[in-house]
Amino acid sequence: xxxxxxxxxxxxxxxxxxxxxxxxxxxxxxxxxxxxxxxxxxxxxxxxxxxxxxxxxxxxxxxxxxxxxxxxxxxxxxxxxxxxxxxxxxxxxxxxxxxxxxxxxxxxxxxxxxxxxxxxxxxxxxxxxxxxxxxxxxxxxxxxxxxxxxxxxxxxxxxxxxxxxxxxxxxxxxxxxxxxxxxxxxxxxxxxxxxxxxxxxxxxxxxxxxxxxxxxxxxx
Ligand code: AP5
Ligand code: MG
Numbered sequence: 030x031x032x033x034x035x036x037x038x039x040x041x042x043x044x045x046x047x048x049x050x051x052x053x054x055x056x057x058x059x060x061x062x063x064x065x066x067x068x069x070x071x072x073x074x075x076x077x078x079x080x081x082x083x084x085x086x087x088x089x090x091x092x093x094x095x096x097x098x099x100x101x102x103x104x105x106x107x108x109x110x111x112x113x114x115x116x117x118x119x120x121x122x123x124x125x126x127x128x129x130x131x132x133x134x135x136x137x138x139x140x141x142x143x144x145x146x147x148x149x150x151x152x153x154x155x156x157x158x159x160x161x162x163x164x165x166x167x168x169x170x171x172x173x174x175x176x177x178x179x180x181x182x183x184x185x186x187x188x189x190x191x192x193x194x195x196x197x198x199x200x201x202x203x204x205x206x207x208x209x210x211x212x213x214x215x216x217x218x219x220x221x222x223x224x225x226x227x228x229x230x231x232x233x234x235x236x237x238x239x240x241x242x243x244x245x246x247x248x249x
Pocket of ligand 2: 066
């Protein structure tokens with residue numbers, strides 16, 4: 030029975046992978062506060078893509094008040110990483126819900142470990158592009174502190190101690206991701222004005238869309 034259930038799950042995952050394969054999947058990488066969410070909002074506005082932030086999906090689970098949510102909250106408050114099974118399962122479900130109507134997926138805050146990328150591509154679909162927003166620690170801390178000061182609803186992890194732990198987690202894992210996915214990663218200087226950064230983002234996404242159109246035409 031267990032084997033049967035596992036087979037069914039694999040078949041479903043494969044079906045999802047195929048369904049998701051012909052629309053762009055873009056990973057959005059970068060440290061805490063570098064501007065991932067800000068750029069994703071602009072991409073959604075221009076391209077109508079589906080924005081899936083791993084952090085937002087986890088915070089929704091926490092807000093539900095479930096036992097699982099309480100466990101997730103503890104990990105997030107420590108600045109560490111939640112288990113990939115949890116994150117990938119939330120992403121997989123969200124992709125499956127949106128795939129019929131989606132024009133493309135922005136996977137914001139994922140992968141945060143090399144293995145997360147490997148599992149995503151094996152279980153869901155290959156990513157077409159990874160955008161890495163490079164930013165100094167000082168700038169990231171300043172941006173998070175400014176966001177926390179301006180926001181009426183402060184995030185639990187936007188305090189100095191947790192920010193330092195989030196930065197450490199980021200530093201420990203990011204080089205390995207960048208090395209593995211170098212061929213499909215564009216590093217963007219995120220120290221600039223939001224709109225200047227976005228110009229580079231647009232060029233990269235237009236290039237992906239053009240390649241997909243050419244591939245589709247070649248198959249006709
Ligand atoms: P997550 O929610 O993803 O947090 P984060 O990565 O720490 O990043 P933030 O959301 O704080 O910042 P951002 O880069 O989106 O910046 P924003 O655009 O808001 O993850 C939270 C936690 O969940 C993790 O610590 C972990 O525990 C867990 N988690 C998440 N994903 C996981 C995974 N894959 N595996 C395991 N665990 C996971 O910008 C910040 C501020 O700066 C804003 O006020 C904005 O207006 C401003 N700003 C943005 N760009 C600019 C600019 N160019 N110039 C000036 N200001 C700017
Ligand atoms: Mg964010």
